[in-house]
Amino acid sequence: MTSPxxxxxxxxYRMVMDKHVCPYGLKAKDLLRREGYAVExxxxxxxxxxxxxxxEHGVKTTPQTFIGGKRVGGYDDLRRHFGxxxxxxxxxxxKPVAALFAMTALMALAVSYAVYGTPFTIRAGEWFIGFSMAVLxxxxxxxxxSFATMFxxxxxxxxxxxxxxxxxxxxxxxAGVLMISGALTWLSVPIALFIGSIGAVSVFKAVYVDRSELKCACVGGSSNVPLGFVSLTENLMMMAMAVWMLIAALGVVDRPFG
Known part of the structure; x- marks a missing residue:
């Protein structure tokens, strides 16, 4: 009998071949060890x-885990077994959109610190939107x-x-790259205004007028991001950035950086 x-x-049981090592087998081993099991x-x-x-075991996939002489199943089954x-x-x-915006915000703060010695500048806000557009x-x-099909x-x-x-x-x-550089405002502003305006109207109609339940192509055609307020925000950010740069270019407001 096993002592306490x-x-x-x-x-x-997992696949370990010359040209393929099953990643789910590695995950299953790691999960078992983190749960306090010695793994055979x-x-x-x-x-x-x-x-x-x-x-022999009447299963379609590997890895397969056995605990106490009973088959638990594959990696997903093992996760369920442990709750x-x-x-x-x-x-x-x-989550993909949240991760993207978090990373581009950190990038903008980092560049602002490298250039101006402080992360919190007007330019950091501009870079955040420019970086976000470029990464999107x-x-x-x-x-x-795939993007075009979903779009x-x-x-x-x-x-x-x-x-x-x-x-x-x-x-x-x-538009994103030009906004990051601050170059060719005469080109970046109309592009951002055009695609941002059409995008905002399209999302608003689909979500709030037609009440459609669709996926957003904002982070690529294979994503599971729902079309909704976050999608609308992406387009509104582009429009706001374009308007801000246009106002600054016309000299209506000062554009302090540091």
């Missing part, structure tokens, strides 16, 4: 060995076809001219 001081034991690690070294194991949350790949979340464009350009669900101009769904990421990226 002796660690609990678990058996894990069994490697499935070939496809034939893996298929034979699956057939841990299992993310739903189809559920919507604002980058995410869209990773798979422009066509709600953007009013793209529905009339499909080509706009392919132009949009480049326009957003160009």
């Amino acid at each position: 001081a002796e660690p609990r034991r678990a058996i894990v 690690d069994h490697w499935l070294r070939t496809r034939e060995e893996t298929d034979a194991f699956k057939a 841990r949350a299992v993310p739903d790949p189809k559920s919507t979340t604002y 464009a980058l995410l869209k350009l990773q798979n422009i076809e 066509l669900n709600y953007d009013l101009l793209a529905k009339r001219w499909v080509g706009y769904s392919y132009v949009y990421p480049f326009a957003e990226g160009l």
Whole structure:
């Protein structure tokens, strides 16, 4: 009988091949050890060995974990066994947008500190929006076809001219880079105003008028970000930045940096 001081034991069967080591097997081992289990690690070294194991136990995937002689299941099953949350790949979340804005805000503060000796400047706010636009464009350009498909669900101009769904990421990226540099205001301002205005109207109509439940293409076409207030905020930020730069360029207000 196991003494109280002796660690609990678990058996894990996982694929460890010359050209493939199953990442979920590594996760299962790590989770078990963090839960205080001693792990008996069994490697499935070939496809034939893996298929034979699956057939023997009537399972479709590996890794498989056994505790106390009973099969717990795969990695998700193991998380459930320990009362841990299992993310739903189809559920919507604002986490990608929150992470992006947090990182671009830190980048803007860091650059402001490097240039002016303090993170809290007017220029830091401008850089934050410029960095955000550039990174959002980058995410869209990773798979422009996927972005365009999702974008066509709600953007009013793209529905009339499909080509706009392919132009949009480049326009957003160009405006963002120009705003970061402070160059060619005559070009960055109209671009940001144009795409921001159309985007804001499109999102407002889809969300608040049509009451559609759609996913936002703001961080790329494979994201699960819901179309809503955060999506509207992205466009309003672009518009606000464009208006601010236009007012500053016209000399209506001073543009202090430090």
